[in-house]
Amino acid sequence: MPPEMLCGRALATCLDEIEKFHGFIAPGIVLGGFMVDWARELIDEKVEADAIVETQHCLPDAVQLFSPCTVGNGWMKILDWDKFALSFYDRKNLTGYRVWLDLHKARSFPNLYDWYMRLVPKKSLPIANILDDILTAQRSVLCSCAITITRFYERQKKGEIRVCPSCSEAYAASQGTLCFDCQGKGYFHETPEQPDCQLFHAVVG
């Protein structure tokens, strides 16, 4: 039986929010919803908790949708480790909880297991079947553990900024006397035809 509620909302609302934010009802975010729900239940509600997510795929969106932690407010950090795990911790005393997908438990839900381990081609495994497994399994495929954070707990505050003498934009002073872009480390070149771009160069150039 699917749960009626998840992360303090009706399940249908949860699924709607996932679709709106992420583009579709990704199994990883639904599973992530159960993980966020559990971790936040374990930690005292009054605690202002930061999050660490151990994969950049899907799971960060579950944290952003179902907790106050986002990438832009700096309360969530993302590790590119491809572990389906997340931690919430008290930012004052660094204690909290880690919740992760337990592969041993997941074996009882073949669609979920085959999806996560990529044992079956996408075409042969309809998302609806994976979602059915996830909504049936709920927390039974997860583990949780009390933890103390030893790294990555510092908020990444904005450092000194400086105005680049070449492009006149503000940039992180740590990059040197020119911004990365003007050092040739940028990621684009301008396409000259665009009118506003020419106007800009006429003004500052």
Place this chain on the structure above:
Amino acid sequence: MPPEMLCGRALATCLDEIEKFHGFIAPGIVLGGFMVDWARELIDEKVEADAIVETQHCLPDAVQLFSPCTVGNGWMKILDWDKFALSFYDRKNLTGYRVWLDLHKARSFPNLYDWYMRLVPKKSLPIANILDDILTAQRSVLCSCAITITRFYERQKKGEIRVCPSCSEAYAASQGTLCFDCQGKGYFHETPEQPDCQLFHAVVG
């Protein structure tokens, strides 16, 4: 005069969404809303556009709220360059638009300028005054330019995963024969008192 609409929504709805997602109505996200709005107007609506954001502070949340690109779906990449700029581009032909805060133009809006350049202590600059400036300025403090992307355009797909022989969790195979955590590069230690944790070790240990 503040605009009636922003990013296809009533302005009040926009501000509500920002507060709900980010925790408060951060000036950087409101300004970012105007940037996303402009960039997405410049690029053909039919185009499936990916985003690059040039700072990790605030601006990624504007992209996530007001475009289909999120960190979890892989359509948005974040550069830690502290430039208040973003680009949307066609993921097929790599052409698109960059929009950025123009400091020269911003000087006409002292609260906005002093806030962004951190020239005045936070206590002396009420958020309401900064927001007033941003809502009055709208696009007039921004520049846009047509661009072609030359780096960072590849989707970061999930690579090969493997089961760690030590902790039995799945992890990115690129980490080696053990996951980072079991190599001693993790970010937490377990707090032994927690019952579920002991149960887990009893099962798999």
